[in-house]
Amino acid sequence: MTDLAPVAFSPWEMFLGAGPVVRCVMSLLAMASLLTWTVFIAKSVELLRVKARLAKAETALEDATSLEVGEEWTRGNTSIAHTLVMAAGAERVRSQDIPGDSDGLKERIVLHLERLESAEGRRLMRGTGVLATIGATSPFIGLFGTVWGIMTAFTGIAASKATSLAVVAPGIAEALLATALGLVAAIPAVVIYNHLARQTAACRAQVADLTSLVMRLVSRDLGRAQAHGGGQVVRLGASRVAGE
Template identity: 80%
Template sequence: MTPISFSPWAMFLGAGPVVRCVMTLLAMASVLTWTLFIAKSVELLRVRLKLRRAEQALEQANTLDLGEEWTRDNASIAHTLVMAAETERRCSADIPDDGEGLKERIVLHLERLEAAEGRRLLRGTGVLATIGATAPFIGLFGTVWGIMTSFTGIAASRATSLAVVAPGIAEALLATALGLVAAIPAVVIYNHLARQAASCRAQVADLTALVMRLVSRDLGRARLPAAAGSVVRLDPQPRDALAAAE
């Protein structure tokens, strides 16, 4: 009598067509999970490095024009944020205000860009959440179907020995095991990537604050000539008073 093999591959080959399709689907989901993990990890690592370099450039810049020049070669959202602020400043050149309205309009524009970048960073991770939530149930479906098929075969053959029942049940339970193998890493990887994306979003928020600081500096410098002129107009009064006293 040939001994029965209980290796995963042998049980996969011995399973029914429905259970085999379930196992194949779960194996593909597991491969997709690890592929997304490697791809998104590399992507987020590159994004963090670019954002860090852009943050250093904006820290050292003293004007918005310098910030635009120093982030021009940085392939990150930093240059987009600076250009958005510069574009809004040009479009608002004919609107008389004290600068607060311009700041508010720039902040609204930068917030939209920041939200869009956050969505881009999380792109693809929704698949991991779907795999983590559905893989155990898909595996359970394969198990239930396999056990039903085994019991039907037992009833048809009128054999109730454990040697006849065990192989079919073991093949069915392999589907549940594969479901857990696919789901557990997907959930862990999803949480890990979500934390990494949140860290990148925090860096983008820091860049937004740095851009607004440069805008505030430029607006402050634009008001300097008027302030200097007012000081000059006040200077003659003390000198006239001294002349009268003499």
């Protein structure tokens, strides 16, 4: 009785035994999976740091008594907080030749801060779009590799005129590996994208809170100015505004 040599069906052996097109598809899916986890680690670290800086800035603006104090206390903070405070101060300086226009000033500051808030939200989401692309396309790329591999396997079977399961199985298994790799790449990409989207939404909520705190400081300063008979607006960051 002749002993048959066992056929290796490990993923690596199946990858080596697959055709060039299927190997190319598998390599592409492996790189997509590596990119997914790289984005996950990089964005997670970035968002953790952003959250910490935003929380620190929120505490500073919460305790500030005026826009000038808020500018001083957020000066060393690398989050968007200092940018929001400086934008509000710059608009106050530009509008100081319009007396008795508190409502208009507030509206202009809100419009400016909303633009900065939207830009920050887009910046926080930067780099996550590739996860959505990987999650949407990887299953179909893997399916293409499977279809191509099965076509090649059946073509070889027809050419050899062998219908034994031992002949059919390796080619089909190698082709199905492409579908498995497509799912391995797609499922984490979708989960990670949703996770990062939630974390980004939390950061955007913190930025919205900072905008509200800045507007509260602006309203407080305007109230003081009106209470003192409409005195001059303090030039917050006047040197920086003059250089614009």
